[in-house]
Amino acid sequence: MACGKPVIISDIDELAELNQDNNLLAIAAGNHNALTEKIIYLHQNPEIRQSIGANARKYAVDNFDINKTALEHEKLYSELI
Numbered sequence: 001m002a003c004g005k006p007v008i009i010s011d012i013d014e015l016a017e018l019n020q021d022n023n024l025l026a027i028a029a030g031n032h033n034a035l036t037e038k039i040i041y042l043h044q045n046p047e048i049r050q051s052i053g054a055n056a057r058k059y060a061v062d063n064f065d066i067n068k069t070a071l072e073h074e075k076l077y078s079e080l081i
Contacts, residue, residue: 002064004057006049008038023055 001007001018009015010029019026025042027034042049 001056001060004053006042006052007056008035008042018059023052023059025052 001023007024009019009024009026011026012029015026018024025038027038042052
C-alpha cells in the first residue's frame with residue numbers, strides 16, 4: 001500500500017478494515033481464479049491500476065504515519081499502567 005501499488009486482498013474479516021474506502025481489490029479467500037482475473041484486470045487497465053495504487057498509498061500515509069502510530073501506542077501504554 002505505502003509503495004503506491006494496487007493491493008489484492010482476501011475478503012476475510014481481519015483485512016476488511018483496510019478496505020473501508022474500497023482502495024483495495026478484494027477476492028474470496030482461496031479463489032485462485034479470482035486472483036488471476038484481478039491480476040489480468042490490473043495489467044490490462046493501467047489507469048485503474050494507478051488510481052487504486054495511489055488511493056492505497058494515501059490510505060497508508062493517512063492511517064499508518066509513524067508519529068501518529070507512536071502517539072497511539074504511547075497513549076495505550078499510559079492507559080495500561
